[in-house]
Each structure stands twice: as structure tokens, then as C-alpha cells.
Amino acid sequence: MPMHAVRPKVLGFISEQASAWLVALVVLLAGGALTLIVAWAATDLYQQQVRQRFQLLVNERYTRLQERFEEQEQRLASLQRFFVNSSNVSRAEFDGFAQPLLLRAHAYAWAPRILRDQRSAFEQKISRQRGAPFAIRELNASGELAPALERDEYVPVLYSQTQSLLGSPLGFDLLAQPLRRSALERAQKSGKTAVSQPMQLVGVEPAYAAGVLLVAPVSKLSAAEPSGFVMAVISMRQLVADGLPKPNRDNLVMQIVDTSDTQQRVLYASSNAVGASDLSAARRLTLGDHVYALTVQASRVFDQANRSSTSTILSMGGLLSLLLSALLYVLVSQRQRALKLVEQRTEQLRLREQELRGAHGQLRSVLNAATQVAIIATDLRGVISTFNAGAEQMLGYKAEQVLGRMTLESLHLGAELDARSASLSAAMGKRIVPSQAMLVQTPDNLHEAREWTLLREDGSRLTVNMLGTVLLDDHGLWVGHLAIYLDVTEQKRAFEALAARDRLLKKLSAHVPGGIFQFILEHQDNGRFIYASDGMRDIYEIDPGLLQQDAGKVFERIHPQDVERVQLSIRLSALQLSHWREEYRVLLPQRGLRWIRGEATPEELPGGGTLWHGYVSDISDLKRVEEELRALSITDSLTGIHNRRYFQDRLKAEMLRLNRTSGALSLIMLDIDHFKRINDQHGHAVGDGVLQEVCKRISQRLRRTDVFCRLGGEEFGVLCPHTDGEQAYSLAMQLWQSLRSAPMDAVGTVTASFGVASWRVDDGIDGLLLRADSAVYVAKQAGRDRVQAQRLRA
CATH class of the missing domain: 3.30.70.270 (Reverse transcriptase/Diguanylate cyclase domain)
Structure with missing residues (x-):
């Protein structure tokens, strides 16, 4: 390997000749680019999370409103059934039944159908019952209640239960008002619940005045026409806003409009302000025979609770990039000054090298005499300077191929060097490069031989023991390293062959939860454990050695109500050679009652009998969780x-x-x-x-x-x-x-x-x-x- 190839770099990738200012600038730009990418990704993720949170809030709000609408229909339906199932309902009975129904409803009322020829008798009858004059009335031109004009049919309010302090206008003919008449006709025609167009309720606060009339016909089983109508007067704000967060804490802004209303009047609108985001959703609510459009938007409270962290990421990322660039500038500039000092010292050592060459010749003769041991010396850079005859015979290289050309690192397996480098770095608290890993020793194993894998010239691998030490000159200065290798390949093979069975058993015992065993059942139901792992001690609180002597102690631990079933399942598994699996209880001296699950696979022995290979595990926690879940349910x-x-x-x-x-x-x-x-x-x-x-x-x-x-x-x-x-x-x-x-x-x-x-x-x-x-x-x-x-x- 060329000498310049192993020259170290700053942080492993920065050249020594690079300008400190250039390195700092490049790092600053790279940090800024990375910060922008992270900020962009965080912004995108923030937008997705905000949309998901908004949809969850919308779905929860819609479900709650639809349940309230359905609840009002159910309450009116219960009042309808009350009249259907009763031949005659008094005012006290109506009040007793209707008063508990007033939750989120403004009023409930009962209005019978009265024909023209029945009006006079009906008014007299009700007057006698009330002890006060009663008349069927309607609003005149001046907006005051007056006796109703002659018509073929009347639907006057007879009973009413309301939350209004002003009470309800009894005797008011619902057919005299167009909105109410329309709802009654639709309910009578369909036989089902009908809802009026939006109306302004009387006797309530202006904010709660917008509402609807929910009407249901009351028909006896034998009657073709309804005998009257039960009604629920509903304030939309009272129905919707009850139980919702206060406006200064609500995340949503809602608006409800009746889709059948030609004027598109707003039945309900939130009083809180709409946020700056464009998040919105639309849903359909049903009440009776009407469909209402629910529009939901994010409020300012929602915007304030879901702020983006982009600005924080940008500021922190920029600051971190600036600090990192400053740190690298200091590091590179200091290293460059140190390298100049190293070059000066290297020049001095080069002169000493001339003097040492004579001594190396004498030392080579001594080293070549050790033909069964590989002795290799290197300089401070790791380049091989001595390669004896034993090294040539062991590795297959000639000295001419190695000296001054290869490093000690090139003879070692790279994966071992990387692993040793990582462990040394963690133990010593500083970074140890892989090229020095085979030579660095910790204080607790100083001068101790270590096993390594070397690469021969033909590519084959050789297992050796290596002892490394430093080389010092006459002045006690560190000038290189000396490595001595002994071939231990055959010794290692023999050791591994002898330990193979033990390793297999230890792995099985360590990786299988619970205990593993081999159990043999011979003739006349004589059973014994031929192997029991340490886990069996935890399962049965019996020493594995004692189990191998007497298998009956296991059955003594099994719960009396389960022992016969377990023994029967073992005999059945032996007879059919089927997989054995059982869950049973054991009574332990220390831990008391525990649940055990056992599984084993049988095989028939040539000389007779059955051998099981299996395991047992403690499932008490699982059983306890099952019982707790059932109790909670x-x-x-x-x-x-x-x-x-x-x-x-x-x-x-x-x-x-x-x-x-x-x-x-x-x-x-x-x-x-x-x-x-x-x-x-x-x-x-x-x-x-x-x-x-x-x-x-x-x-x-x-x-x-x-x-x-x-x-x-x-x-x-x-x-x-x-x-x-x-x-x-x-x-x-x-x-x-x-x-x-x-x-x-x-x-x-x-x-x-x-x-x-x-x-x-x-x-x-x-x-x-x-x-x-x-x-x-x-x-x-x-x-x-x-x-x-x-x-x-x-």
C-alpha cells in the first residue's frame, strides 16, 4: 500500500492542505441547506397534522350533533307512544311524562284534532276541567290572540310543558299559522315525524329565538286518521351549544342552515371568530324529514393551539451551523500548525534512520532464525519494515513484496479491526482508528496475546495469536511497533469441536422462554427426564438434577384437579404419537398457584417407549390479564x-x-x-x-x-x-x-x-x-x- 494512502485526515475526510476558512464556509453553507430541508419537511408535516386534528374535531362534533338530533326524535317518539298506548291522558299525566323530556328542548305540547261540529262541546268540556274559560284562538290582524274563525278543522294546543317563564298559549290553533300548518299536513300525510321551516320562538332570549317545530301524529291502531299531534319546540342554539366549549376555548366555528329553506336562513352560528387558516368541512344533519347543512371552520383558538415550529428550526439550525463552522475552523487551523511541527520532527528522524539501517541487518539474521514464528515490525505510520522468514512461510508473501509497500493493517481482516476499534474507543473514551486497533492495549490486558485473523497471499484466512509491543530508540522515543504471531488454527478447530455440543445446549436454554426438556415414557408408564434445562427450576421450583432422578415430583406439583387430565393427555400422545399440548395449574411452595403451558413432540424409540422433546412456560400473567379483562367487560x-x-x-x-x-x-x-x-x-x-x-x-x-x-x-x-x-x-x-x-x-x-x-x-x-x-x-x-x-x- 502506498505510504501517502494512510496519511490521516481531519475528521477522516478533510484534507490537511484545505484552507481553514474554506472548510468553515462549506460547513456553514451545508448546515444552512440542511436546516432549510428540515424546516420544509417540518412545515409539510405540521400541515398534515393540523388537517388530521381538524378532521378529528369535525367528526367528533358532527357525531355529537347528530346524536342530539336523533335524541330529540326519540324523545318525541316516546311521547307519541305514550299517547298511542293510552286511552285518555290527563294534564297531570302529561306533565309527569313530558317534564323529564325537556333536556335541550324548549317545550313539548299535545294538540288534538277538533272538527267544526265538535268545537263548541270541546271548549265547554275543557273549560269545566280547567275551571276557567277556554277557547280555540288565533292571532288577529293586530297580533293579539282572538277566537278562531270558523274552519272545517282545528288543532289547538291543549297541554304544554315548557321552559319559558311566560308559559304556552293554550288553545292556540296551529292550523292558523302557515309554517305550523305545513308541518302538520306533512306529518299527517306521511304518518311520520315532520319538521317546520325555521321560525322565531316567542318568550326566549333573542340569541336562542331561532328554532324549529318537530311534529309527530298520534294515531290509534284502529283509526285511519290521527287523533292529534305531539310537538317539540326546539331552540337550535339550545340544542347545539349546550355542553360545547365556551367561545374563547372552542376550536371550531359552526353554521347550520336548513337546505329546504329558500331564504337560506342561518339556524345556528358560532359566536367565536374564524381563524386565518383555510380549513373547513361540510356535513349533513337530519332531523325528521329535513336535512340541514353543517359548515365547520377552524377558529382562532385552533390556530393559536397549532402553531408551526418552522421559525424555531430555522433559528436553531442556523445557530448550530455557525457554531459548527467556527469549531471546524479552529480545529483545522490548529491541526495544520501541528503538522508543520510533525514534518520538522520527521526530517530529524530520517537522519536517524540512516544510522539504524546497519543495526537492522544484524537483527534480521536473528529474526530469520525463528521459522515457526512470524515477527513483523512497523514504523509509526504502520508501514512494515521487518518481515522475517517465519512470516514468509506463514503468510506466503516474500519480504520484497511487503517491506515498505504494505501496512500491518492490510494483513488483518478488516471486520475484526473495525470491531476492535469500536470497543477500544468506547473503553478508552477516545477514537482509535482501525489501522492501530491491533497494536493498542488496555491497562488490564497489557502484554497479553490476542487472537486475530490474517489474510494470506492466496486469499485464505489464518487464525493466529498476536503479541504486540512498541519499539523505542536509545533515547526512549517511540519509533514503531513489533508484532509476534503464532499459528493456532489447528488448536482452535479442536477446541471448537469439543465445545459444539455445550454451545448448542446453552443456546437452546438461553433463547427458549421457560424450560426445555426431554422426557421418556417406558413400559408400564415409567417416566423419567433425560434432560431438563435450568428454566425447569423456575417453572416447578425443583432442581433439574433432582428431576432427572425422580420425574414423579413434577406430578406432585400439578394441581389435584388437573393432574389426571395431564397424565391422560401424555398417554394419549404416546398412543397416537400426536403433538402434546396442555395448560394446567401447579401449586408451588414459594410462588403458590401458577398456570403452566407445555408443548412437546413425541417420537417412538426403537427399543420401545416414547421420547418427547418439548418445553414448558409460565402463562400466569396471561391468565390473570384474561380474567381482569373479562371482569372489566x-x-x-x-x-x-x-x-x-x-x-x-x-x-x-x-x-x-x-x-x-x-x-x-x-x-x-x-x-x-x-x-x-x-x-x-x-x-x-x-x-x-x-x-x-x-x-x-x-x-x-x-x-x-x-x-x-x-x-x-x-x-x-x-x-x-x-x-x-x-x-x-x-x-x-x-x-x-x-x-x-x-x-x-x-x-x-x-x-x-x-x-x-x-x-x-x-x-x-x-x-x-x-x-x-x-x-x-x-x-x-x-x-x-x-x-x-x-x-x-x-
Whole structure:
């Protein structure tokens, strides 16, 4: 190798002759370019992340709004079913049913259909019931309520439940107003829920005045025409904005427009400001028979929360590039000054070289006499200066090919030098170049031989032990290195052959989790372990040596309920030569109960018997996680009792049992009275405490066979297997008494309405649930705080 090829460079790639100012400028420009690339990439990534965050927010907001629209339809549908299923509804019954429905709705109302010839009798009847004059009215030309003009049909407001302080204009004929008439006609024609065009609500704040009228017809099963209409007056701002972040904290700006409105009036618009970004999205919301366009834009709050880091990257990158260029300028300039000093010293050493050549001749004669050992000397640059006869015989090179032409590094395997360089650099805290790795020794292995791989002239490899040391002149100055090599190829082969089996077993034991084994089952079911790894000690807490003496100790550790199954599976695997796999429990002296999984592959032995090769592993953590996940999936997190999912599973199982064997089954459902009032007056934290106390009191009175579940909100169910209706009613009375017997902290006495239903022949899940739910409803309508058994509606 030419001598100039091994001349070191600054940082491994900067030439010694390069100008320090040029190096600093190039590094500064490169750093600036890299900073721009990183800033561009960060900007692109920032834009993608912002779009993704915005879409996630839009999807969540749209889902929440659509759920609220659907909830209003469901609430009106429940009021519709209430009138359909009732032959006659009083004002008190209407108020009791409609008042809990007022969440995010301005008002609910009932308006019967009255024909021309029925008007007078209807007005007199209602006047007697109210104890005050009642008339069907409409707005006159001056905007005041006056008796309605003669028409073929009237739809006056009879019952109303509203959040407005002004109340509702009872007797107002809905057919007298075009918007309301249009909604009623569409609902009557389709038989489904209809929505009016946007209207201004009366008696509310101007900000909440924009809204719609949601109408549903009430038709008896035997009637061709509806007997009346139930209505929900909805303020769009009250429906949409309730529960959303405040304007100064909202990330989105929304606008809702009725697509069927020719004037395209805005039903709802956010009060916060639109941001500077162009992010926007459009969705379609449905309510009744109308479709509303939802437009969403990013707000200023969103822009402020998602600022770009491009300016920070540019400033930090520029500063780092400037510091790096200054550092390289200092490094290169100092190295160039040092190289001048080195060149001066090299000139002096060249003169000494002339004097040493005479001594080298004498030393060569001595070295060539050692024909079984390779002795190689180099100068400080690593260029070979001495190559004895033993080196020629060992490596196949002639001295003329090597001296002054090749370096010691060229004789070594490059991969070994790189690995040794990395380990030395880490140990010594400074960089050791690969060309010096074979000569540098750490203080703890000074003058110790080390194994290396050399490359012969023909390309073959030779394993040697090398001992390296430094060469000093008469003044104690370092002038080169001396390396002595011994051929250990045959010795290494013999050592590797002897250690092959041990390495294989150690690798198997180290890489297989748990324990590996070889188990042999001989005639008359005599089993023994012929090999057991150290992992078997952790699995069974038995020393592997003891296992090989007595295999029965393993079966003593297996759980009594599992040992027979494990032994049977082993015999079956031996009989069929099939793969053995089992999961079983063991009882350990120190760690107690653990779950073990074992697998093994059998083979039939020529002399009879079966040999298994397999492993066992501890799966206790996996089993524990499975049990915890199952418990979480069927448990209500607030109260600690079973949840609705577990209730449905148990109810299905009990129904299957009844279909197979007959028997008895009862269901108790209860609903806490006025629970919303507790939350509103005392807060949700107190409400949660009430739920927990109710569950505690009821759980104390239940039997072990009863299944107590939270069905949702303040609604609970108790499934009573092997229990008839009378027994269930008696149990429900005990539960009812346990609730009202003592007041609860902060809220006083808490009551609940109970419904009891029992299973009937050919009854299904839906039938049983419906009868229990109907009993709860009857109990609430009868004044709450009571137990109501199932009954058939006439």
C-alpha cells in the first residue's frame, strides 16, 4: 500500500492542505441547506397534522350533533307512544311524562284534532276541567290572540310543558299559522315525524329565538286518521351549544342552515371568530324529514393551539451551523500548525534512520532464525519494515513484496479491526482508528496475546495469536511497533469441536422462554427426564438434577384437579404419537398457584417407549390479564355491580335454561325517583354517591343467586332465577323498604319505582323486559316510590 494512502485526515475526510476558512464556509453553507430541508419537511408535516386534528374535531362534533338530533326524535317518539298506548291522558299525566323530556328542548305540547261540529262541546268540556274559560284562538290582524274563525278543522294546543317563564298559549290553533300548518299536513300525510321551516320562538332570549317545530301524529291502531299531534319546540342554539366549549376555548366555528329553506336562513352560528387558516368541512344533519347543512371552520383558538415550529428550526439550525463552522475552523487551523511541527520532527528522524539501517541487518539474521514464528515490525505510520522468514512461510508473501509497500493493517481482516476499534474507543473514551486497533492495549490486558485473523497471499484466512509491543530508540522515543504471531488454527478447530455440543445446549436454554426438556415414557408408564434445562427450576421450583432422578415430583406439583387430565393427555400422545399440548395449574411452595403451558413432540424409540422433546412456560400473567379483562367487560365502573352486557348474557342463558327444563324466572326493574333533580341541585359527584349507596343497600338484601345489574343511568335490574312472581314481589318490597328506611347524606330520603315481572310459557326476552319496564312506568305514573307487579293492559 502506498505510504501517502494512510496519511490521516481531519475528521477522516478533510484534507490537511484545505484552507481553514474554506472548510468553515462549506460547513456553514451545508448546515444552512440542511436546516432549510428540515424546516420544509417540518412545515409539510405540521400541515398534515393540523388537517388530521381538524378532521378529528369535525367528526367528533358532527357525531355529537347528530346524536342530539336523533335524541330529540326519540324523545318525541316516546311521547307519541305514550299517547298511542293510552286511552285518555290527563294534564297531570302529561306533565309527569313530558317534564323529564325537556333536556335541550324548549317545550313539548299535545294538540288534538277538533272538527267544526265538535268545537263548541270541546271548549265547554275543557273549560269545566280547567275551571276557567277556554277557547280555540288565533292571532288577529293586530297580533293579539282572538277566537278562531270558523274552519272545517282545528288543532289547538291543549297541554304544554315548557321552559319559558311566560308559559304556552293554550288553545292556540296551529292550523292558523302557515309554517305550523305545513308541518302538520306533512306529518299527517306521511304518518311520520315532520319538521317546520325555521321560525322565531316567542318568550326566549333573542340569541336562542331561532328554532324549529318537530311534529309527530298520534294515531290509534284502529283509526285511519290521527287523533292529534305531539310537538317539540326546539331552540337550535339550545340544542347545539349546550355542553360545547365556551367561545374563547372552542376550536371550531359552526353554521347550520336548513337546505329546504329558500331564504337560506342561518339556524345556528358560532359566536367565536374564524381563524386565518383555510380549513373547513361540510356535513349533513337530519332531523325528521329535513336535512340541514353543517359548515365547520377552524377558529382562532385552533390556530393559536397549532402553531408551526418552522421559525424555531430555522433559528436553531442556523445557530448550530455557525457554531459548527467556527469549531471546524479552529480545529483545522490548529491541526495544520501541528503538522508543520510533525514534518520538522520527521526530517530529524530520517537522519536517524540512516544510522539504524546497519543495526537492522544484524537483527534480521536473528529474526530469520525463528521459522515457526512470524515477527513483523512497523514504523509509526504502520508501514512494515521487518518481515522475517517465519512470516514468509506463514503468510506466503516474500519480504520484497511487503517491506515498505504494505501496512500491518492490510494483513488483518478488516471486520475484526473495525470491531476492535469500536470497543477500544468506547473503553478508552477516545477514537482509535482501525489501522492501530491491533497494536493498542488496555491497562488490564497489557502484554497479553490476542487472537486475530490474517489474510494470506492466496486469499485464505489464518487464525493466529498476536503479541504486540512498541519499539523505542536509545533515547526512549517511540519509533514503531513489533508484532509476534503464532499459528493456532489447528488448536482452535479442536477446541471448537469439543465445545459444539455445550454451545448448542446453552443456546437452546438461553433463547427458549421457560424450560426445555426431554422426557421418556417406558413400559408400564415409567417416566423419567433425560434432560431438563435450568428454566425447569423456575417453572416447578425443583432442581433439574433432582428431576432427572425422580420425574414423579413434577406430578406432585400439578394441581389435584388437573393432574389426571395431564397424565391422560401424555398417554394419549404416546398412543397416537400426536403433538402434546396442555395448560394446567401447579401449586408451588414459594410462588403458590401458577398456570403452566407445555408443548412437546413425541417420537417412538426403537427399543420401545416414547421420547418427547418439548418445553414448558409460565402463562400466569396471561391468565390473570384474561380474567381482569373479562371482569372489566361485565362490571359497571362507577357502582362495581354488573353492567348491561352481563345482564343481557345472563338473561339469554336463563331463557335457554327455561326452554330446556322449564322452571321459574322473575325480573325486578327499578328507577330512582327524581334523580335528575339530585344531579341538578347537588352536583353529579353527589349523584354518583347516591348511585353507589343505592347499590350497596340493595346488594345487602339480595340472595346469592340473584343477579344485580346497572342497565344505564339511574335504571337497575335484578334477575331472580328459580323465583316466581310472588317471591319476586316480596323481594322487591324488601328492596323498596331498604331504600326509604334511612335518609342518605346530603340528599335525604331517596326512593325508587319498582316493577316486577315473571316469566310465562312461550315468553321471550323482549316480552319479559317490556312487562317489567311497563310496571316501572305504571309505578311512576301512580306517584313513584312504590312497587308495581306486572299487569295486562285492557
